[in-house]
Amino acid sequence: MQICDLPLEEYEKKIVEFHGSMAPGLIIGGFMVDLIVKNLPKDRFYDVICESMKCLPDAIQLLTPCSIGNGWLKIVKIGRFAMTFFDKETGDGLRAYLDTEKIKKYPAVNEWFFKLTPKHEQDADKLFETIRAAGAEIISLQKVKVDTSITRKKKGSKIAVCAKCNESYPGTESGNLCKVCSGAVIYYT
């Protein structure tokens, strides 16, 4: 079994190395990326929007050139188990999502996904086997048109130096203080 031209075992090794553990969501995420890539024209570049913070971003980062730091992967916090690959010029995209009808055919996956069984009562081996056997059978695809205005990079933004902390921050913001010194964001003291 291959995931984006990678033997499944190789992909699973990469999961443990990068993500720290064998996460069921990352294997399903791999099947999602693979299914989308197979259904997209080969001669274009795509950006990706991920609808969840959990697991899926790592599947995308492991299997595509898109990462958080290079900006080709963006996360829109919706909390659905879904991702969209799209052409950033035209907005034409393909969205993959976990199909809650299809997943019913695989009780072990359904129970894990909907947290119907406490974690310590789950049979991990059976869960992974079922996920591998299900493959892309629990995923559906949808053609979408992405609003590229919300994902486009703002070009030419200047860099300012905060009058209080003396650190750099995006000069497009109003005032002469960064978000921490203006009190807009507080995460530490």
Add this chain to the structure above:
Amino acid sequence: MQICDLPLEEYEKKIVEFHGSMAPGLIIGGFMVDLIVKNLPKDRFYDVICESMKCLPDAIQLLTPCSIGNGWLKIVKIGRFAMTFFDKETGDGLRAYLDTEKIKKYPAVNEWFFKLTPKHEQDADKLFETIRAAGAEIISLQKVKVDTSITRKKKGSKIAVCAKCNESYPGTESGNLCKVCSGAVIYYT
């Protein structure tokens, strides 16, 4: 020269593989991670908050066990070139930031960072050489106490199925619709 026990050349190879190109910000980010790790007690686990979406998250993902998908790396959109490693139990943390005073000693880095020279007029080789030579000399450290309430995982949240799209979404949200079907987030049609 070593970055987190990795020869600099090895780290630079990983940058190209994961990030798609040799980004100056990722090399500086590597020196930041290295400096923080050297100054933290060895026997604890740390979560990371990154203050920028650009480049830095990939340095953290390449050099630490923390990734976006496993939740140990979080991004707080402040836009400062900075990151904080912290103990998620106590909130004790160490923050590294690009020091806008120290960077002045390295004009090639200063010009690139503040976009003082148009990209096509920059001497990339000189920039990379200067960044390597500067190493951690352009970074400062700050002890901080992180507000762990904003980074703590919400445990036991149930998963709901949206009444409209039939997809799963966090059941902690009000109403019986996901953020897309309720109109709270619109990124595609």
